[in-house]
Amino acid sequence: MPKEATIESPMIISAEAHAHQCFFRIACWALMLIALELLTCSCARIMAPEGGPKDTMPPKLIKASPMQESIGFKGKMIKLVFDKEIEVRDIDNKLVVTPRLQKLENEPSYTHNVRGKTLKLTLQAPLAEGATYTFNFNDAIKDITEGNVAENPVLTFSTGDHIDAMYVTGQVKYLMTHQPAAKVVVALYEANDDNLNILNSPPDYFIKTDEEGKFKLDHVKKGQYYMYASTSQENQLTVDLGADEYGFLKDPIDLTAVPVDNVALYILKADVREFKLQAQQPQGPYFELRFNKPVVDYTLNLVQKSKRFKKNPTLYSHLVEHKQIIRVYNTLGLLEEDSLEAHLTAKDVVGTVIEASVTIHFGERRNQNNPASYTFKPTAGTAIAPDFLGTMTVSKPVKEVVEDHLFFVFNGQEKVHIHTKDLQFNAQRDVISIKKRLDPKMLVPQKNKNKKSEAEEGLVLQMTEGAFVTIEGDSSKAMR
Structure with a gap:
C-alpha cells in the first residue's frame, strides 16, 4: 500500500502543475490581445497633443x-x-x-x-x-x-505689360440715419458702355464695404466710371429696385490721371419700379385691390349710390399685406349680384399716382374667424410725459369706441378717463391717436401702503374688454 501511494502522488502533483501552466499561458495571451487592441485604437484615433497651446496662427x-x-x-x-x-x-x-x-x-x-x-x-x-x-x-x-x-x-x-494702379476709396452711409453701411456692394461701370443698365448688367469692378462702411477698389484700369452702392448680394451684382437699398453718383468719376479718395455714397430704399394696379377681385368675404409695390396714401370714393341707401353710405377699407393690398369690407350688406362703382386714387413712395374706376363686388359672404389684433405705443415701462401721446394700431377698421373702458389709473386707485375728444382716427380707422393732458403730479410715483406690487405705483394705462369694436364686430380684450 505505501508503494502504491508513492506512485500515485507524483502523478497528482504533475497534473496540478500542468493546469497552472495552461492558466498562465491563457492569461498572457489575453493580456497581449488587450494591449494590441488598445494600441490599435490609439493609432486609429488622431488627436491633438494635450497640454500644448492652441494653434491660433492663420495659414500664411x-x-x-x-x-x-x-x-x-x-x-x-x-x-x-x-x-x-x-x-x-x-x-x-x-x-x-x-x-x-x-x-x-x-x-x-x-x-x-x-x-x-x-x-x-x-x-x-x-x-x-x-x-x-x-x-x-x-x-x-x-x-x-x-x-x-x-x-x-x-x-x-x-495679362498685359503693366499692373493697373488706379484706385478709389470712400465710405457708404444710410441717407436717413447717416450710419455706416456695412457689407454693402460698391461697384464701378465703364462710362463708355452705351448699353449700361445697373438692373441687369454686372459691374466691371466691385468690392464690399467693411464694418465702418469704408472701401477701397484697387488696381482699376484708367478711365471714367459710373459708381453705385447697394445691398444686393455678391452672387447677383444687379440692383433689385423693389428690395435693395441703393445709391449712386450722378456723374462719372475720373480715373484717367490720378486716383480718387474719400468718395461719399448714400443709400436708401426707393422703389422706382412702375406703379401698377395688378388685380381687383373678391377675396373671401372681402374685395381687394392688389398693387405691385406699397401704397403710402389712397382714397376710394363711391360714384354710384344705390337707392337702397337713404344717405351717403360709409365704405370701410384699409391697407394690408405690407401695404400692397387695399381691402374693402362688405359693411353695406351687398349680395353677390350687387356692385358699386368707385373712384380710386393711390400714391406710392416716390409720388407716382394711379387713378382708376373700380367696380366693387363681393363673393360668398362667410366669416373668416380672424379675431382683431392690436398693438400700442408707447410700450409698457416707457416714461410718460404730461402731454401724453400714444397710438393704437388695429388689424381691422374700428367702428366704435366705448369711453368708460379706456382710462389711466393713478397710484393703483384714481382713474383718469380717456374721452372720444381725446381720440383721433386716421382715414382708414385702423390707427387711433390718443392725446391727453395729464397732471404732472400723477407722473411721480407715490408711496402706497396698500399697494400689492410695484406695478401699481405711478400711472398705468388700462383698457377693459370691449373698449373698441371693429366693423366685423370684434371686441378688444382687456389690456394693461
Missing part, C-alpha cells in the same frame, strides 16, 4: 503661381501654397474676381481643387488681354485643424 501664403503682381500671364492654372494644410469653404460665393470673369453658359468660370497645403484654380473662362486681375478669397481659406482664416489671401497679376 508662401508661394503663388503666377507670382504676386506679375505681368504677362497667359496660363489657365492659378496655384496658391500655404505653410499648413488648408480647407476651402463656400469659395463660389466668397471669391471676388475683378474685373469679373466671363460667365459661361454650360460650365463654371473656374473650378478648384485642394490637396494638403495647396489650392489650385483652373480657369474655364478666358482672361481679357491687357487687364489687371485681382483674386480676393476673403475668408474662404482656413487651416484644417483649428479653422484659422488665412489673412489677406489676395492675388494680383496682369
